Amino acid sequence: xxxxxxxxxxxxxxxxxxxxxxxxxxxxxxxxxxxxxxxxxxxxxxxxxxxxxxxxxxxxxxxxxxxxxxxxxxxxxxxxxxxxxxxxxxxxxxxxxxxxxxxxxxxxxxxxxxxxxxxxxxxxxxxxxxxxxxxxxxxxxxxxxxxxxxxxxxxxxxxxxxxxxxxxxxxxxxxxxxxxxxxxxxxxxxxxxxxxxxxxxxxxxxxxxxxxxxxxxxxxxxxxxxxxxxxxxxxxxxxxxxxxxxxxxxxxxxxxxxxxxxxxxxxxxxxxxxxxxxxxxxxxxxxxxxxxxxxxxxxxxxxxxxxxxxxxxxxxxxxxxxxxxxxxxxxx
Amino acid sequence: xxxxxxxxxxxxxxxxxxxxxxxxxxxxxxxxxxxxxxxxxxxxxxxxxxxxxxxxxxxxxxxxxxxxxxxxxxxxxxxxxxxxxxxxxxxxxxxxxxxxxxxxxxxxxxxxxxxxxxxxxxxxxxxxxxxxxxxxxxxxxxxxxxxxxxxxxxxxxxxxxxxxxxxxxxxxxxxxxxxxxxxxxxxxxxxxxxxxxxxxxxxxxxxxxxxxxxxxxxxxxxxxxxxxxxxxxxxxxxxxxxxxxxxxxxxxxxxxxxxxxxxxxxxxxxxxxxxxxxxxxxxxxxxxxxxxxxxxxxxxxxxxxxxxxxxxxxxxxxxxxxxx
Numbered sequence: 241x242x243x244x245x246x247x248x249x250x251x252x253x254x255x256x257x258x259x260x261x262x263x264x265x266x267x268x269x270x271x272x273x274x275x276x277x278x279x280x281x282x283x284x285x286x287x288x289x290x291x292x293x294x295x296x297x298x299x300x301x302x303x304x305x306x307x308x309x310x311x312x313x314x315x316x317x318x319x320x321x322x323x324x325x326x327x328x329x330x331x332x333x334x335x336x337x338x339x340x341x342x343x344x345x346x347x348x349x350x351x352x353x354x355x356x357x358x359x360x361x362x363x364x365x366x367x368x369x370x371x372x373x374x375x376x377x378x379x380x381x382x383x384x385x386x387x388x389x390x391x392x393x394x395x396x397x398x399x400x401x402x403x404x405x406x407x408x409x410x411x412x413x414x415x416x417x418x419x420x421x422x423x424x425x426x427x428x429x430x431x432x433x434x435x436x437x438x439x440x441x442x443x444x445x446x447x448x449x450x451x452x453x454x455x456x457x458x459x460x461x462x463x464x465x466x467x468x469x470x471x472x473x474x475x476x477x478x479x480x481x482x483x484x485x486x487x488x489x490x491x492x493x494x495x496x497x498x499x500x501x502x503x504x505x506x507x508x509x510x511x512x513x514x515x516x517x518x519x520x521x522x523x524x525x526x527x528x529x530x531x532x533x534x535x536x537x538x539x540x541x542x543x544x545x546x547x548x549x550x551x552x553x554x555x556x557x558x559x560x561x562x563x564x565x566x567x568x569x570x571x572x
Numbered sequence: 573x574x575x576x577x578x579x580x581x582x583x584x585x586x587x588x589x590x591x592x593x594x595x596x597x598x599x600x601x602x603x604x605x606x607x608x609x610x611x612x613x614x615x616x617x618x619x620x621x622x623x624x625x626x627x628x629x630x631x632x633x634x635x636x637x638x639x640x641x642x643x644x645x646x647x648x649x650x651x652x653x654x655x656x657x658x659x660x661x662x663x664x665x666x667x668x669x670x671x672x673x674x675x676x677x678x679x680x681x682x683x684x685x686x687x688x689x690x691x692x693x694x695x696x697x698x699x700x701x702x703x704x705x706x707x708x709x710x711x712x713x714x715x716x717x718x719x720x721x722x723x724x725x726x727x728x729x730x731x732x733x734x735x736x737x738x739x740x741x742x743x744x745x746x747x748x749x750x751x752x753x754x755x756x757x758x759x760x761x762x763x764x765x766x767x768x769x770x771x772x773x774x775x776x777x778x779x780x781x782x783x784x785x786x787x788x789x790x791x792x793x794x795x796x797x798x799x800x801x802x803x804x805x806x807x808x809x810x811x812x813x814x815x816x817x818x819x820x821x822x823x824x825x826x827x828x829x830x831x832x833x834x835x836x837x838x839x840x841x842x843x844x845x846x847x848x849x850x851x852x853x854x855x856x857x858x859x860x861x862x863x864x865x866x867x868x869x870x871x872x873x874x875x876x877x878x879x880x881x882x883x884x885x886x887x888x889x890x891x892x893x894x895x896x
Binding site: 278279280281440441445522523526530532533535537545546548549550552553556557560561563564 | 638653654655656657688689690691692693694695696698779781859860861862863881
């Protein structure tokens, strides 16, 4: 009898799914990803979560519920820290507890911790404790772990070469960047958490819209770690949120790139770290760069008019300004 | 004689402007949308036709505002543009060299920063409608003052009262409190204007560099009290253009002129005012998204659909009727 482990298509799925999938596959365990976010999933999540949680958490709860009666286990690692002296958002840390306390008839959760805060801690601890559930052979776990690290590296390499996470996670995606037709005359950097910007429902198809408006989209996840860390050092003090370190560093990097015409920062309403990094990025933009910046806040609303208006106006502004720069460059 | 038509369908008002070939305004119309955008567009077209000399020919139409797609489908617009761009274009034509545009409408407020004649930054109000026209409207109604009298009354204030401007609900309870304490209505109104301006500058204008010349437009610019409050807060003059209430429509007309350059217009004529348009909707049951699909019907025939995320319904129509 083979065992199926459910993985919600939410939160850190976009960073780590290829690694998790590979690990379980090497142990002979099947994985099942929850379906793409729909209104149904979001509504279920909203109903079962406390009101003050942010939208991504509510969505993630909805995804867990989507898996509930279809799998034997749900893989929900308790992500405390993924880098030394840094933390992940406390809501991620408490997510297994949020799930356990709000959803009834749960299959067993695998909420083993990832905590790399201290020196000498290793990601292997997580995989060993998970692997133990399925095999008693430590060599097999070690092999699966090594394969999963290779998969993670591949995934990162793929993104650095310009692909987006959902394109590398699922090979049969319908809207691949390279499949869209039409002229793309501007490049827009979209800075936001992967679980916000790559989720078609939550982001209201923002990336696709931008491409339809003729933009090449680049994101924070396409930068290698050392690049965004180096850029984030421009801040007077190191941020201790890993995810937001990436956001800030990537924004700083793209502000300096001549081929990037504009930057969109996407925050979810009620996200503490986002509200701060949004402000940091905006101040930097005003001080150091002449590049247009748009701050977009997303939440539960389904009306697309507000977003469409802002995106359209932003694209107009970017094109208009570039034209002016071009004229200025030919005159002087 | 040729002209360009600009239509701005906002949440509170529907405006129309007809410009000559040189961009000057021949006629403008300001109507309350009253939740019936289709009828108001048709009514506006009728008024417009009646006010124009018979031999004038419309050779370009542009639509803007939150109902721009709807208006665009009905009239056969040559260009459908967001309201930020149209406002910026209109203001920089009316007042060349403008660096800041303050725009307050019925349900939204925005700030547009221009440098060297080009939009360099903009912001719109996010989750809060405090500080927009409908709040002023509502408070005027509560005090039994006509909205037209609001501005002149506020100007009579001698000691403006301080009113909390963060939130419309708090502002209202603060106003009631001050009124029961015995303050004069003009003082309270002036205090309200100052509170709204404070809220606007802190919220929408947060961190923006407001440089002269400043243009104040949108329906609320009619309120002299708001203009005075802005001038007091900013410390320099604020310019209200003569067609402040139809600037979006004016910008749309100007864009229509650009869009129809060496091209013929898609305008379906003033006759559409008499055609039978209906907007209907249904919830698609194709997937758990349950999209609310909107259908625009003309004489029983579907001419446009939108609202579906996957394109199942909007793509089923011909290329021409497709929107967004």
